Amino acid sequence: QWIYLSGEYVDKSEAVVSVYDHGFLYGDGVFEGIRVYDGNIFKLEEHLNRLYDSAKSIMLHIPYEKEELEQIIAETVRKNQLETAYIRVVVSRGAGNLGLDPTSCIEPRVVVIAEALALFPKELYERGVRLASASSRRNRPDILPPQVKSLNYLNNILVKMEANQAGVDEALMLNDQGYVTEGSADNIFIVKNGTIYTPPVYLGALEGITRNAIIDLAEEKGYEMKQEPFTRHDVYVADEVFLTGTAAEVIAVVEVDQRQVGDGKPGVITSHLLSEFRKITTTDGVQ
Ligand code: PLP
The missing domain is CATH 3.20.10.10 (D-amino Acid Aminotransferase, subunit A, domain 2)
Structure with a gap:
């Protein structure tokens, strides 16, 4: 399974982030859950709009244009050969000092996970x-x-x-x-x-x-x-x-x-x- 992790597609076993990531330390970040039905990513534009709005509200800069992230999400689905899937997009503040202050977090982390969906029974x-x-x-x-x-x-x-x-x-x-x-x-x-x-x-x-x-x-x-x-x-x-x-x-x-x-x-x-x-x-x- 390929996971997108800030610029690369890596194997699931290598998809790890720092313990200094403020997403981990403080829940400082935003996310989306999106579904793929028969190869179609449902309401992707709406999900991306909400993601960028959430990020703006907490003054978190997503280092991609919406169109780029759209491509990355589609590519993650394609690489994993998924027709029906659940996608998780996470943008965290990134690694920084232990203090709350996010100014030490230089590079936000962007993660895209796409996996086969466990449907509700x-x-x-x-x-x-x-x-x-x-x-x-x-x-x-x-x-x-x-x-x-x-x-x-x-x-x-x-x-x-x-x-x-x-x-x-x-x-x-x-x-x-x-x-x-x-x-x-x-x-x-x-x-x-x-x-x-x-x-x-x-x-x-x-x-x-x-x-x-x-x-x-x-x-x-x-x-x-x-x-x-x-x-x-x-x-x-x-x-x-x-x-x-x-x-x-x-x-x-x-x-x-x-x-x-x-x-x-x-x-x-x-x-x-x-x-x-x-x-x-x-x-x-x-x-
Ligand atoms: N409310 C909360 C707190 C949620 O986390 C979600 C899931 O995303 C929803 C509602 C349903 O929203 P959506 O239909 O965009 O998945």
Whole structure:
């Protein structure tokens, strides 16, 4: 397996970075997760825009033009002869002194990993997932904007651990005011009386590429689609709940905090959006 590592393609066994890298020492960096469907890199431009925006927000200079990085990503997929894959792009501040100050980090590290995708089991899509709300909260947008996909994922890891402890598949993350924001690595949607709702990102969610694709699809298919704040109560009494993300695509939620959602089976609108989403994954990509 070839890994792109700051200018070279190296074997997986040689793809190592310094222990002085501030990505490792402090979580100082940004990343993206991208999918390849039948040789097409899905929404590559959107992912690159988010990566460069995240980097800009934390004043991290990515040492390539977007087009160059696009080529590098495509080449990494090609070199590994992958048709269906998951790509991880990481840009870290690079190696420096032990102090927090990033001015000693001269050269950002750019890593691209592409590997065969471990798909979520099919039965999970048929049965739907169970959620539990976590006590750890999404950090406030004025502290570290959740729109920055940074290497600091402790919030998300802590809620995922809470979900594991509760014996469910995924966590429901709230913000400091108790509004629903997202899952540990997915955005959330609810359906009530035929209208689809997702939280506005300013409440504390990553602006998911899959989220945006689903908003567009929902509108295109004639559903009423609203970005409005909602609470756990609204999730409990929703007719349908689903999560979206690069890894999860669109996945139904059938239980939240031990309350059954709807009739306990993936909902009709959720299933419709999943099938429509699957239609665009192979046609909306970069080859
Ligand atoms: N929310 C968080 C915190 C994430 O890490 C992700 C995954 O990237 C998502 C939501 C879903 O975003 P996307 O659809 O771009 O994968």
